[in-house]
Amino acid sequence: xxxxxxxxxxxxxxxxxxxxxxxxxxxxxxxxxxxxxxxxxxxxxxxxxxxxxxxxxxxxxxxxxxxxx
Numbered sequence: 931x932x933x934x935x936x937x938x939x940x941x942x943x944x945x946x947x948x949x950x951x952x953x954x955x956x957x958x959x960x961x962x963x964x965x966x967x968x969x970x971x972x973x974x975x976x977x978x979x980x981x982x983x984x985x986x987x988x989x990x991x992x993x994x995x996x997x998x999x
Contacts, residue, residue: 938944
């Protein structure tokens with residue numbers, strides 16, 4: 931006659947608490963890397979080509995003459 935296996939302890943986990951967390955960690959790491967690259971690109975000056983247009987628009991809206999503080 932075969933031995934009957936002992937029942938698992940109450941509250942015992944059969945799945946690791948970190949099950950599939952490596953996927954979440956990889957996604958979070960990729961998002962962080964992309965955010966860092968975007969921040970570096972913005973600081974380095976990519977996208978400054980339209981700054982002249984923006985400055986011209988701001989200058990056209992600025993008060994001239996007597997209204998200037």
